[in-house]
Every structure is written in C-alpha cells, then in structure tokens.
Amino acid sequence: MNKNILKKLSYGMYIITSKNADLLVGCVANSVMQINSDTVAISLNNDNYTTKVILEEKKFVINILPTNTEIELIKTFGFKKSNEVNKFLNVSYKLVDDVPIINNTCGYIICTFNNLVKTTTHTIILGKIINMQVSSELEPMTYKYYQENLKGTTNKNAPTYQEEKKTSNKxxxxxxxxxxxxxxxxxxxxxxxxxxxxxxxxxxxxxx
Ligand SMILES: Cc1cc2nc3c(=O)[nH]c(=O)nc-3n(C[C@H](O)[C@H](O)[C@H](O)COP(=O)(O)O)c2cc1C
The missing domain is CATH 2.20.28.10 (Rubrerythrin, domain 2)
Structure with a gap:
C-alpha cells in the first residue's frame, strides 16, 4: 500500500462555526462535501469542542476561506480550543440565524443537523442547508494552496493528518x-x- 495516494485527494479550507447559549465556537476543517442540492457533509474529530456544540445545538455554518486568509485566523481556529480561548476576540463576524458568520470570506452555508455517522476518531455530520450566501468573488483556498503557499501544517485532529519522517541528520x-x-x-x-x-x-x- 502507498498511503501517498491519499495526498492526491482534493480538499478546500473552511471554518466550521456554531454557538451555544453564551459561547461562540469554531474550528478549521478541510473535509467538506456536497451530497446533494440541499445536503452537505463535514467530518469533525470527536475531541473537537466544536463537534460537541454542533451535536447539542443541531446547527452549524461552513465558512469558505479565500486564498488571502490571514494565517493567524487558521492558527487560532485550527490549533486552539474553543473552550479554552475566545477564538472570535479579534475576528470580524456577524450573527445570521443566530450562528456566527466570519466576515471577508467567499461566503457561507448555514445548516441544521440532519444525520451522523460515527467512526472511532471522527463524526461525519450531514447538514441540511437552510441559508447560504456568496459574500465575495475572492478565490476559494484549496488545502493544496494552504500547504504550498501558506506553508501551513495540519493539526493531528484533521482527517488528512499523516506523520512525517525525518529527512536529514539534524x-x-x-x-x-x-x-x-x-x-x-x-x-x-x-x-x-x-x-x-x-x-x-x-x-x-x-x-x-
Ligand atoms: C489545515 C487544517 C485542517 C483541519 N481539518 C480538520 C477537519 O477536517 N476536521 C477536524 O475535525 N479537524 C480539523 N482540523 C483540526 C481542528 O481545526 C482543530 O483540532 C481545532 O483546534 C479544534 O478546535 P475546537 O476544539 O475549538 O473545536 C484541521 C486543522 C488544520 C490546521
């Protein structure tokens, strides 16, 4: 088996957000897929605080990141925990349908919980689209673009994470x-x- 073939799968770059009574939550995700005209799927780690809130509140947003996204936004949402830091502190956002929409993205898709499939590490959540908007004509960022141009790394919680091997004597x-x-x-x-x-x-x- 050559697991490098998994790197040939294509992904985008998104921030999945949600909200419970008094807390705004969100995490970076590259695994988002449209299933049909009104259904999308996301794959979230069972340890993510965002997963817990989405499963309780039954609502979430897919914010589609453009290529000009600041690396700081990805570091905050992709490596920190919503129950430990306020990820929205220095972020421009608005509430639509009582869920947080991040400003200056390509646009957003708001979903209600529809169904789930649980694996040992991740939960695939199916969402029914209830609202969506194109916010700009900015170019959406692919996962490949993130790795090649922003030189970004992947959190261990991402479905695509692969351990790298030592390449020098250092x-x-x-x-x-x-x-x-x-x-x-x-x-x-x-x-x-x-x-x-x-x-x-x-x-x-x-x-x-
Ligand atoms: C480039 C990148 C892609 C990621 N993709 C996913 C993903 O598809 N699913 C997931 O559960 N976590 C993914 N993560 C990891 C979460 O964003 C990360 O664990 C986050 O800190 C969880 O925050 P939370 O605990 O506030 O939900 C990704 C992280 C990065 C940097």
Whole structure:
C-alpha cells in the first residue's frame, strides 16, 4: 500500500462555526462535501469542542476561506480550543440565524443537523442547508494552496493528518499539539522556544 495516494485527494479550507447559549465556537476543517442540492457533509474529530456544540445545538455554518486568509485566523481556529480561548476576540463576524458568520470570506452555508455517522476518531455530520450566501468573488483556498503557499501544517485532529519522517541528520523536535516539525543542530530547544504554528512552549515538543 502507498498511503501517498491519499495526498492526491482534493480538499478546500473552511471554518466550521456554531454557538451555544453564551459561547461562540469554531474550528478549521478541510473535509467538506456536497451530497446533494440541499445536503452537505463535514467530518469533525470527536475531541473537537466544536463537534460537541454542533451535536447539542443541531446547527452549524461552513465558512469558505479565500486564498488571502490571514494565517493567524487558521492558527487560532485550527490549533486552539474553543473552550479554552475566545477564538472570535479579534475576528470580524456577524450573527445570521443566530450562528456566527466570519466576515471577508467567499461566503457561507448555514445548516441544521440532519444525520451522523460515527467512526472511532471522527463524526461525519450531514447538514441540511437552510441559508447560504456568496459574500465575495475572492478565490476559494484549496488545502493544496494552504500547504504550498501558506506553508501551513495540519493539526493531528484533521482527517488528512499523516506523520512525517525525518529527512536529514539534524535533530527533529515535533510539537505534540499541532505536529509542527522543527529541524535543528541543537540537542535541546531554547527555554523560550515557542511553536511558530500553535504558540505552545518547548515542553510540548518531543524529539523524533
Ligand atoms: C489545515 C487544517 C485542517 C483541519 N481539518 C480538520 C477537519 O477536517 N476536521 C477536524 O475535525 N479537524 C480539523 N482540523 C483540526 C481542528 O481545526 C482543530 O483540532 C481545532 O483546534 C479544534 O478546535 P475546537 O476544539 O475549538 O473545536 C484541521 C486543522 C488544520 C490546521
């Protein structure tokens, strides 16, 4: 088997948002699929706080990210937890149908919960579209574009995550939170080292 073939599957870049009584939640997802004219599917990790809120509130939004999306937005929504930080603090958004819509995207699709399929790691949630809007003619970002142009890494919770192997004789330190790999000649990371992708300290890195 050659698992590199999985890298040939095409994906987009989205932020899935939802809201419970007093908390706005959201996470980056690349796995979104249209099933028919009024049904879409998303694949969310069972550990994501966003998954929990969507399954309770039965409503979510697919925000479609354009190629000019700031990497900071992806770092916040793709590597931090909605129950630990307010991800919307410095983000421009509005409420539509009582769910958060992120501004300056290509557009959005608002869904109510329709059905689910649970795997050991991820839940595939089917949504019935109740509202959708094109917000701009900006180019939608593909997952490939994110990897090649923003040099972005993937969180371990993403369905597409694959462990990478060491490519040189240097020491490699891997972030346990986001999977970021740091190659260095040093035997130890400096005490003030912070992960450039998700911001955690050196205690979250382990030597490969
Ligand atoms: C590029 C990228 C793609 C991702 N794709 C998915 C995805 O399709 N499904 C998923 O559950 N998590 C995905 N993630 C991981 C979540 O965004 C991440 O675990 C997030 O911190 C969860 O936040 P929450 O706990 O507030 O829901 C992705 C992350 C990145 C950076």
């Amino acid at each position: 020491n490699v330190f891997v972030c346990k939170i986001c999977g970021y790999r740091y190659e260095t000649d040093l035997d130890e990371l400096p005490d003030d080292f912070k992960c450039p992708m998700c911001g955690v300290g050196k205690e979250y890195f382990e030597k490969e």
